[in-house]
Amino acid sequence: MIVDLDRNNPTPLYIQIKDRLAELIQAGLLGPGARLPSTRELAGSMGVNRNTVISAYEQLQVEGLVSSHVGRGTAVREHLPASAGGARREQAERMRVEALLSATWRSTYPQLPAGSEQLLEAPEVEGTISFASHEPDLSLFPVGEFAGCLQSAMRKYGGDLLAAGPSRGFAPLIEYMPGFLARRGIQCTDREIMIVNGIQQALSIVGRLFLDPGDTVIMENLSYPAALGVFRSLQASCVGVPLDDDGIRVDLVEGVLARRSAKLLYTIPTYQNPTGAVLSPERRERLLELARERQVVIVEDDYVHDLCFDGREVLPLKARDTREGVIYLGSFSEILCPGIRLSWIVAPAAIIDRLLLIKQFTDLYSNRILQGALLEFSQKGLLERHLKRKQAVYRKRRDIMMDAMKEHFPAEATWRKPRGGLFQWIDLPRGTDALSLLLKTRSQGVLFAPDRIFSVEEWERAGLRLGFAGIDEGKIEKGIQILGDTLKETRGGH
């Protein structure tokens, strides 16, 4: 029997043998009932290990092509299965997956605003200037230094870094966090901290701890679309409250809470996404009071805390949370880079302990290797240095964008200078259709994020979000000019 083996082929030898024998059987060269050589015999003749042939025969049996009986050896089956050995998949026999999907899944996921941001990530024209993205400028990332930190972390922590670990996170990083957070005015112990895969996972597990279908979540209108998606995936009822330059209208939150109870209040109080608003001190105070009075848990998303441009750092709500009512979410995505996928939650231990249970049955723990590398990176002062550099670069880009807008935008487009973060929000006259504006600028190679992708409730004003952080300085003015020209062209329409 001749079976050609290609020892340079990555396909394992036993699969090559199995495939060749299957071909012989299907071609009828080995007919029904035909005895195959013993495994010892075939192995000898082919110069392979006997176990290799045993594996090949086992697979032929799984495929229904041969049968094996102790003492009688292996023979081609009398009745070969219709699908035998072929790569063809039989339509008739396929699983009817649709019928098996959970009712919960069917009633939620297909309705979610999934991929709403993909509009902005479409294949770009050569030279496209995308103000739509909120990616940090990755060319600032100190590749060599970070890789060095990975290596030194591996040496320092050894097996502990490579092994499985507790759901809370890599212990040395957890121990480091209270000191790191003290610089934001947050006092906490390591029992009040856990590491998660991005703010999205934080929202997902917090949502699952508190929300039953129909429960109410209050949030800014406009807000971060992925957060809205998480709450809706849990069948929560999301109420959007308008915001202005001083952040969410706490007086209106009060009105909502007078009419209905809510479980969670999700807010981005500092450099809000998408508006860039910073919640004023008065409103912060009142919001904390109100949440306590009404027993609503505040979920504070402080995703760009450190990207402050004017030296007026804003203390998180959590720093003044004297009654254990704020769940604080922070992230290394914007400070360092999104690809690291590490964020954290600070909350009272009674909440963290319960979130840890959910994390345990969700994905056990977050990758530990990068937690170690990040810790080294931060302890060596490299994170701080990286952040300072980012602040300077982003501030400069913001300023270039401001100057360009002053020159090229029509008077009816208004804005406020962002004190930090990644975005510039532009208010447009009521009735402006930001999406059709996008379709126009897109054909000229300029993208931005239109208001509607951020809307929780119907939103009567109009506007757009311009990200400045990741755009090369040389391109900002050109992009703003194109956008300004398009704005001027379309204003006749209103």
Next chain:
Amino acid sequence: MIVDLDRNNPTPLYIQIKDRLAELIQAGLLGPGARLPSTRELAGSMGVNRNTVISAYEQLQVEGLVSSHVGRGTAVREHLPASAGGARREQAERMRVEALLSATWRSTYPQLPAGSEQLLEAPEVEGTISFASHEPDLSLFPVGEFAGCLQSAMRKYGGDLLAAGPSRGFAPLIEYMPGFLARRGIQCTDREIMIVNGIQQALSIVGRLFLDPGDTVIMENLSYPAALGVFRSLQASCVGVPLDDDGIRVDLVEGVLARRSAKLLYTIPTYQNPTGAVLSPERRERLLELARERQVVIVEDDYVHDLCFDGREVLPLKARDTREGVIYLGSFSEILCPGIRLSWIVAPAAIIDRLLLIKQFTDLYSNRILQGALLEFSQKGLLERHLKRKQAVYRKRRDIMMDAMKEHFPAEATWRKPRGGLFQWIDLPRGTDALSLLLKTRSQGVLFAPDRIFSVEEWERAGLRLGFAGIDEGKIEKGIQILGDTLKETRGGH
């Protein structure tokens, strides 16, 4: 006004200023109604940026200590809040978190077998020999080479590796996977693959796609406890089917399916956890047929596929899945190391597309930096080399353990030589209490995993799992001897 600033203190200056002013107010040195200096004035006298003082005043306002009015400046409030400035937390005002937890959470998580494995991870006595762990031997990990791969991946993929990305995974790794999987006999396209955070996340999102409360999941009894936990957290009804040396008793699965319908059949067909059993070719064939007939989705957990010791590699069920009925889960945790937290799912595109939606609202995407490093590591042949080394080391440890067991174990302890994987399963006479055995050996510094932590249904036999992969060769015999002596001492009890 004197405010001492410590510029070497990591606490930001504005917080230092705020804290000092709060002290003055609380001490009554700045009484109710007292006017604070203007921000310009104070900044000048202290030699700090004016914005620093503005931030400090804003925080004092948030804390309810001062009020600020345009034109009138900032003054100490007439009525200071009870909690003002103090770190004391007022019990009376705290959130009553318990009342807010979701009904779903309350009815499931507190009942889960969480931490059942923590028994085995308890603080160890100096010199403890733990056969309980299934950690790979991390001293085999090529730290320098992996760090080098991280660095070259960062250079090669640049921003793409550091940025946010699609839920499916890092595109170059996804494109690489079909070739990687072909070596396991699995034919698939990149649309049928996604990357997840460990097999736990795979189980969690697969469970959420298919399971409503009360739905049935069939699994081996005994099985992987974390999988049981995931299904129970989704309120599924888990049915455990006995297994023997040839894997799950497919005839009994058939019996179960004759009486009730099931959504999922979760199986570890190769080097089963905890028994090490390999599902026989006949049973594989019948299981695939049965699942098709009864429209049950097979969830195949092939977590240690590559750790084969005898050259008889076992092709996964997925390799013969001609009717799109198998969801295949594989992992880099055991091949490389758990700390990398990267696994994958192979399933028909119609299932993957839906799982991607769940992943999107769960944690958006898995860390991309390590996906890139892993890809480099594999493409350079280092993963293959690492695996070969592991195989050789683990096989040797298995053999040492076998020899030691022959010498030290009493006749009533029986076992079968594992063909691969990380564990040796020992059958003990019915009625043996493996947990009380553990308590005895523990005091002598020997740990193992007793049967009960793996039980899905009541399990009439008795046994224990011994992990050999991560234990230094020199310690295996000593541990086995202690265990054997304890077994002999206790047999009188039956």
